[in-house]
Amino acid sequence: MSRYQPPKIASSEITPQGLYLNRRGLMGLAAGGIAAAAAPGAFAAALTATPSAYKVDAKLTSKEDVTTYNNFYEFGTGKEDPSRNAGSLNTRPWTIEVGGLVAKPQVIDIETIMRDYTMEERVYRMRCVEAWSMVIPWIGFPISALLDKVEPLGSAKYVAFETLVRPEEMQGQAGIFQALDWPYVEGLRLDEARHPLAILATGLYGETLPNQNGAPIRLVVPWKYGFKGIKSIVKITLTEQEPPSTWNRLQASEYGFYANVNPAVDHPRWSQATERRIGEADGLFGGARVDTLPFNGYADEVASLYAGMDLTKFY
Numbered sequence: 586m587s588r589y590q591p592p593k594i595a596s597s598e599i600t601p602q603g604l605y606l607n608r609r610g611l612m613g614l615a616a617g618g619i620a621a622a623a624a625p626g627a628f629a630a631a632l633t634a635t636p637s638a639y640k641v642d643a644k645l646t647s648k649e650d651v652t653t654y655n656n657f658y659e660f661g662t663g664k665e666d667p668s669r670n671a672g673s674l675n676t677r678p679w680t681i682e683v684g685g686l687v688a689k690p691q692v693i694d695i696e697t698i699m700r701d702y703t704m705e706e707r708v709y710r711m712r713c714v715e716a717w718s719m720v721i722p723w724i725g726f727p728i729s730a731l732l733d734k735v736e737p738l739g740s741a742k743y744v745a746f747e748t749l750v751r752p753e754e755m756q757g758q759a760g761i762f763q764a765l766d767w768p769y770v771e772g773l774r775l776d777e778a779r780h781p782l783a784i785l786a787t788g789l790y791g792e793t794l795p796n797q798n799g800a801p802i803r804l805v806v807p808w809k810y811g812f813k814g815i816k817s818i819v820k821i822t823l824t825e826q827e828p829p830s831t832w833n834r835l836q837a838s839e840y841g842f843y844a845n846v847n848p849a850v851d852h853p854r855w856s857q858a859t860e861r862r863i864g865e866a867d868g869l870f871g872g873a874r875v876d877t878l879p880f881n882g883y884a885d886e887v888a889s890l891y892a893g894m895d896l897t898k899f900y
């Protein structure tokens with residue numbers, strides 16, 4: 586039986602400032618609720634210990650918006666299609682094949698991941714390339730923890746990710762009109778994937794990941810545009826060459842491999858200087874707009890990964 590039990594408590598209680606919980610914290614919450622899990626003092630201590638990169642000084646996007654305004658073309662191209670259609674996906678049994686340039690290739694069962702990996706709660710900004718954004722309390726673990734298990738070879742330079750193909754359960758993959766080439770694929774440089782901010786998420790808002798958000802496991806890389814956050818992953822491959830990515834393959838001039846959030850590099854068809862916070866009250870000029878930050882606000886942590894690179898060329 587899985588030791589990972591999502592806490593059944595109001596998310597407003599656990600996430601107002603972006604808590605960071607280890608598995609013991611989550612289990613405590615699951616077993617006894619907020620009061621038993623943490624006396625006020627312990628709670629404050631946990632908060633103080635939270636690395637600032639895992640907290641966000643902004644209001645959380647409502648769970649309603651996080652779970653009904655989605656991009657997941659396997660279930661349709663409309664923002665509300667995934668919440669309507671993703672219920673048909675069976676997320677058990679589920680395995681992830683991890684291989685390529687590694688010493689110990691393996692097929693890992695999702696139950697093993699839920700049982701053995703230390704889940705943390707982290708609040709991250711998410712910035713879509715379409716210039717809207719959210720602030721989301723994820724539950725997940727650093728990709729590094731999984732990479733350590735398979736032992737990448739010295740020749741491995743990139744990590745390639747693949748989403749499930751199952752037209753019987755993913756209606757956007759069935760029928761005559763196909764929005765994208767399947768499987769949806771993405772990639773990171775190995776050092777990007779190893780960065781502690783890059784996680785594989787298995788939950789949000791204190792609960793198991795909803796299907797529309799990429800159950801049972803998806804990538805979250807907070808300094809990159811949302812499309813890098815590939816959902817419902819079934820395969821991870823270490824490679825020497827830069828792997829293909831779905832949106833880059835579709836339209837390379839609009840979506841680069843790096844996809845680092847960059848207010849100074851406009852999308853060919855719109856500005857990336859600002860973004861619309863989903864769910865925030867609309868202002869006089871149509872939407873709560875905030876300035877987009879370099880690397881989505883994570884520059885202090887990740888800018889060094891790109892030292893010496895021309896980021897207008899490697900967008």
Ligand SMILES: Nc1nc2c(c(=O)[nH]1)N[C@H]1C(S)=C(S)[C@@H](COP(=O)(O)O)O[C@H]1N2
Binds near residue numbers: 651812813816
């Ligand atoms: N497999 C798959 N992953 C995907 C997508 C998709 O269509 N298919 N859309 C991407 C895009 S464009 C965004 S913005 C994010 C949205 O994640 P969310 O719906 O959980 O907010 O998922 C990304 N991951």
Ligand SMILES: [Mo]
Binds near residue numbers: 810811812
């Ligand atoms: Mo997106």
